[in-house]
Amino acid sequence: MSNAAHWAALLPAAMVGTDRQPLAATSPLPGPVGALLNDTLAQTPDSATALLRAAGIVATCSLAGGHGLHTGDAPPAAAAPDQRPPLHAGPLMALLPWVVAEGPPRLHQAVFQGLDHAGLQLPPRFLPAALELGRRSVALRPWLAPVLGERGRWLAAQRDEWRYATGASDTAPPETLWSEGNLEQRKAFLHAERTHSPDAARQRLSDTLAELPARERAELTAVLAQGLGPADEPLLDRLRQDRSREVRSAALAMLLRLPDAAFTQRACARMAALLKHERVLLRKRWTIDAPTALPADAKADQLDTPRPQHDALGERAWWLYQCVGQVPLAWWEQHMDVSPADLLAWAQSTEWARALLRGWRDVLLSTANPAWCHAFLQAPAAARQLNDTDTLVALLPRADREAWWQQQLQHGAATHLGHFASQMLTGCPAGETLSQPLSLALARLLRERAQHNTLADDYGLRNLLSELLCILHPDALHLLDPWPRHADETPSFATIAHGLTQVIATQRALVHLSIHSSSTATP
Amino acid sequence: MALTLEAVAALAPDDASAKAAKGLTSAAKWPTLGANDQAVWGECQGSGSKPYQTQVDLSGPAFKCSCPSRKFPCKHGLALLMLQAQSPTLFTATEAPAWVAEWVASRSEKAQKKEERQAEKAAAPVDEQAQARREAQRWQRIENAAEELQRWLGDQMRQGLGALTNEVLQTWHTMAARMVDAQAPGLAQRVRAATQGVRQGEDWPERTLHRLGLLQLACEALQRRSSLSPELQAELRAVAGWPLDKAEVLASGEQVEDAWTVLGCAQEERDDKLIERRVWLHGHRTGRRAWLWDHAFGGKGFEQAWIPGTCVNATLAYFPGTTGLRAQPVNVHGAPTEPQWPQRTAADEWGAMARRAAASPWVGWHPLVLPDAVLQPLGAQPGLRCADRWLPLQMPGDDLWVLNAVSGGNPITVAGEWDGQTFAPLTAWHPHPPQPSAAPAWQRSQA
Numbered sequence: 001m002s003n004a005a006h007w008a009a010l011l012p013a014a015m016v017g018t019d020r021q022p023l024a025a026t027s028p029l030p031g032p033v034g035a036l037l038n039d040t041l042a043q044t045p046d047s048a049t050a051l052l053r054a055a056g057i058v059a060t061c062s063l064a065g066g067h068g069l070h071t072g073d074a075p076p077a078a079a080a081p082d083q084r085p086p087l088h089a090g091p092l093m094a095l096l097p098w099v100v101a102e103g104p105p106r107l108h109q110a111v112f113q114g115l116d117h118a119g120l121q122l123p124p125r126f127l128p129a130a131l132e133l134g135r136r137s138v139a140l141r142p143w144l145a146p147v148l149g150e151r152g153r154w155l156a157a158q159r160d161e162w163r164y165a166t167g168a169s170d171t172a173p174p175e176t177l178w179s180e181g182n183l184e185q186r187k188a189f190l191h192a193e194r195t196h197s198p199d200a201a202r203q204r205l206s207d208t209l210a211e212l213p214a215r216e217r218a219e220l221t222a223v224l225a226q227g228l229g230p231a232d233e234p235l236l237d238r239l240r241q242d243r244s245r246e247v248r249s250a251a252l253a254m255l256l257r258l259p260d261a262a263f264t265q266r267a268c269a270r271m272a273a274l275l276k277h278e279r280v281l282l283r284k285r286w287t288i289d290a291p292t293a294l295p296a297d298a299k300a301d302q303l304d305t306p307r308p309q310h311d312a313l314g315e316r317a318w319w320l321y322q323c324v325g326q327v328p329l330a331w332w333e334q335h336m337d338v339s340p341a342d343l344l345a346w347a348q349s350t351e352w353a354r355a356l357l358r359g360w361r362d363v364l365l366s367t368a369n370p371a372w373c374h375a376f377l378q379a380p381a382a383a384r385q386l387n388d389t390d391t392l393v394a395l396l397p398r399a400d401r402e403a404w405w406q407q408q409l410q411h412g413a414a415t416h417l418g419h420f421a422s423q424m425l426t427g428c429p430a431g432e433t434l435s436q437p438l439s440l441a442l443a444r445l446l447r448e449r450a451q452h453n454t455l456a457d458d459y460g461l462r463n464l465l466s467e468l469l470c471i472l473h474p475d476a477l478h479l480l481d482p483w484p485r486h487a488d489e490t491p492s493f494a495t496i497a498h499g500l501t502q503v504i505a506t507q508r509a510l511v512h513l514s515i516h517s518s519s520t521a522t523p
Numbered sequence: 524m525a526l527t528l529e530a531v532a533a534l535a536p537d538d539a540s541a542k543a544a545k546g547l548t549s550a551a552k553w554p555t556l557g558a559n560d561q562a563v564w565g566e567c568q569g570s571g572s573k574p575y576q577t578q579v580d581l582s583g584p585a586f587k588c589s590c591p592s593r594k595f596p597c598k599h600g601l602a603l604l605m606l607q608a609q610s611p612t613l614f615t616a617t618e619a620p621a622w623v624a625e626w627v628a629s630r631s632e633k634a635q636k637k638e639e640r641q642a643e644k645a646a647a648p649v650d651e652q653a654q655a656r657r658e659a660q661r662w663q664r665i666e667n668a669a670e671e672l673q674r675w676l677g678d679q680m681r682q683g684l685g686a687l688t689n690e691v692l693q694t695w696h697t698m699a700a701r702m703v704d705a706q707a708p709g710l711a712q713r714v715r716a717a718t719q720g721v722r723q724g725e726d727w728p729e730r731t732l733h734r735l736g737l738l739q740l741a742c743e744a745l746q747r748r749s750s751l752s753p754e755l756q757a758e759l760r761a762v763a764g765w766p767l768d769k770a771e772v773l774a775s776g777e778q779v780e781d782a783w784t785v786l787g788c789a790q791e792e793r794d795d796k797l798i799e800r801r802v803w804l805h806g807h808r809t810g811r812r813a814w815l816w817d818h819a820f821g822g823k824g825f826e827q828a829w830i831p832g833t834c835v836n837a838t839l840a841y842f843p844g845t846t847g848l849r850a851q852p853v854n855v856h857g858a859p860t861e862p863q864w865p866q867r868t869a870a871d872e873w874g875a876m877a878r879r880a881a882a883s884p885w886v887g888w889h890p891l892v893l894p895d896a897v898l899q900p901l902g903a904q905p906g907l908r909c910a911d912r913w914l915p916l917q918m919p920g921d922d923l924w925v926l927n928a929v930s931g932g933n934p935i936t937v938a939g940e941w942d943g944q945t946f947a948p949l950t951a952w953h954p955h956p957p958q959p960s961a962a963p964a965w966q967r968s969q970a
Contacts, residue, residue, distance in 0.1 A: 007732070014683065015684050016685055017682045018681050046677070051680050055732045055735060056736035056737060060880070061841075064880035064881040069912065070911070070913070075908055076897075077932060151928065155931075158927070159900060207707065212914045260622070346613065432604070481550075482549075485549035489549075494546030494549070
């Protein structure tokens with residue numbers, strides 16, 4: 001409060017009471033306000049009234065004369081100018097408030113991706129909401145980072161919760177991106193270097209690892225998967241002994257893809273010793289026996305993961321499962337000269353079926369071998385035991401995945417669309433859409449269901465719809481625009497339907513944006 | 524000027540209405556939809572057999588709907604505007620049906636009649652003697668109350684603020700109640716505010732003394748009221764909480780016609796679902812500021828919407844008084860257009876504020892438009908830096924961060940309310956926009 005000296009002169013009497021401490025004009029108060037106070041005090045005999053009058057004067061003068069406090073501090077640094085323009089006014093801009101506040105996660109990612117491709121940035125007023133989205137979803141961050149711009153990084157640096165998004169300027173030299181960038185920028189840098197000079201990238205990673213926290217070690221180690229080769233073996237051998245479990249399993253997964261690595265060779269030899277090709281009557285058949293003890297080198301080769309107390313596998317089966325998990329799937333085909341499908345059937349016939357299937361599934365998840373995926377998908381008994389068709393479909397190469405879904409659609413998947421939709425959502429990687437033919441087929445199906453108003457009661461499906469629309473190919477969107485509505489919708493479904501209309505409008509606005517930006521980019 | 528979805532949602536009386544309205548933004552729910560320059564209308568299929576007839580007069584926007592909802596505007600009216608913002612092509616009809624044309628006509632008729640009535644009322648012979656007697660009676664009561672209040676204030680000073688116990692504070696509440704009995708609710712409200720401020724914050728002794736000092740000033744002025752100017756008497760009447768009849772303001776207040784840019788709108792929920800709205804206007808031609816102050820109860824919204832960053836051609840009637848700030852609309856002409864932002868220096872703004880505060884220190888809020896202000900969001904107290912002064916800010920965290928993002932640490936023009944201690948930003952715009960009449964870069968989200 002300004003006029004501090006005047007208040008200070010009045011406060012002692014006001015606090016103690018004028019009965020005990022009458023207001024005395026002992027020393028004249030400074031300034032014109034002080035002169036007025038001095039006059040008033042002199043002219044008012046009653047001390048309490050004098051005090052109140054003086055307070056009225058100071059209050060009025062401080063209101064009329066007040067205009068904030070003095071500041072000597074230098075203003076904080078403003079954000080650097082942005083290289084990219086922000087999104088301009090248009091259909092997408094009009095939809096953005098809804099997208100950031102209520103849109104489904106896939107739409108966030110699609111919008112950020114669309115802005116990035118168009119060479120645009122998020123308009124500043126959406127930055128706080130977008131940074132909040134990124135705070136809650138780690139998966140969104142790689143899509144968010146390119147559209148934050150200088151303004152976004154400047155903003156992120158001001159709040160601890162948004163630190164993840166701080167980093168070097170996009171225009172900084174590459175080396176600065178590595179030395180000062182955030183995790184996303186460093187990953188992008190390492191990816192680029194890995195593409196043109198894999199050895200240098202590996203050396204750089206190897207030199208940095210010691211100073212990184214576990215999560216960053218794991219994320220950067222994953223970059224090695226690109227262009228993986230025998231030269232990476234020594235580093236991977238070191239990393240499989242890392243303190244962090246995430247890093248260890250990433251390294252082990254990559255070693256599975258190096259059949260000639262010493263570690264992998266040891267794992268295969270261990271397995272070969274457990275397999276026997278025996279003659280039973282006239283035919284030869286393979287048998288397997290679980291280890292009777294942990295191998296001597298178990299600790300050195302990461303086979304000593306303790307068995308969870310209530311695991312379905314017994315102790316020996318657990319040891320077998322550990323060993324299977326380190327053997328590349330191709331080895332089984334070569335060593336036993338049997339197809340994946342037959343191997344699955346054979347495993348079922350042994351007494352160690354569970355350990356084998358679990359081990360193979362783990363290896364499959366790390367190496368995504370298409371032949372094995374198909375074998376698992378077509379072996380109902382084995383697949384049932386594993387109970388994760390969605391994950392397996394997601395491992396297939398895109399063409400195989402699409403073919404699988406087309407086939408499912410023809411064979412009655414339409415009747416339980418909810419389950420099918422969740423499978424497609426798991427299987428379609430972030431940043432991609434379904435193919436045009438499949439999207440058209442799915443869009444027709446959805447339109448038919450929407451027209452007959454049978455989606456509202458499909459509780460499994462209706463909550464997936466907005467995400468499902470996000471993975472449709474742009475060419476299929478017109479089939480669902482406008483989304484068929486009904487006058488007798490329940491309020492809750494009307495809310496969902498409104499969201500669907502908005503998702504479609506946003507996607508069409510994105511298409512418009514990409515056409516517009518590509519036409520201006522190439523005159 | 525078409526409204527955005529956000530602007531429509533901001534018109535909703537509560538969140539539930541906005542949400543319900545979103546559910547109705549489907550063409551399937553609206554068998555007929557139409558729009559022209561004056562109005563937007565549609566028939567919405569509700570739960571009954573007959574569709575609801577919903578219409579919006581764009582000059583407000585003012586809403587009317589045949590549904591039984593007590594919310595105002597109802598979800599149908601909001602949905603209609605949202606639908607228009609979303610897909611204007613659906614509004615194919617341009618010829619207003621009878622039920623729309625009649626209502627629009629009746630609205631302008633009503634406005635006309637209102638004027639006529641006021642003219643009649645002004646002309647009508649009233650029993651002036653009786654009225655003067657009633658007024659004199661009330662003034663007498665208020666003056667007596669002021670005398671009592673002044674004695675009481677003196678007692679508090681003699682005992683000292685340090686001696687305030689909860690029992691003593693109880694007598695402050697009693698004093699407030701006595702002011703209400705004496706038909707001076709404005710004084711009562713000030714006593715209550717002083718009571719609530721006791722032992723709140725480190726500087727409460729100064730603040731309390733500040734409030735009591737202003738009360739003393741009001742009491743002394745009330746007792747020598749007859750020797751004061753008519754404007755100051757009107758100001759004192761407002762301080763005592765004796766409102767002027769709106770018709771009286773329309774009849775006797777100074778009327779100003781101008782293109783009014785809505786500088787900002789603050790909407791706050793008071794007790795018992797009472798929504799208070801303060802709208803700040805700037806007249807483009809006259810350079811005058813105006814303050815519209817109204818209230819709405821329990822989910823019933825405001826009939827006239829004032830959308831920040833729009834410009835409204837209107838005639839306002841100013842309340843009599845020394846500050847020349849408070850006004851009420853007489854007539855609104857046509858739909859809102861692009862804003863005409865004021866161009867003034869910070870020194871001009873502070874000067875105008877100082878004159879108003881000196882003319883009446885009892886004004887609670889002053890409109891301020893601060894050019895080239897830099898936001899300083901960090902630290903214990905966020906602030907706004909403007910021409911080597913620093914103003915503590917009072918605003919919700921989410922709004923603060925959006926304003927920070929929009930300004931990027933660069934100077935920006937901010938309009939808001941100054942209460943003598945803190946500044947509450949309501950709207951902000953870029954100082955050198957490509958067009959002088961750009962939409963606001965930021966505005967406070969409605970609670």
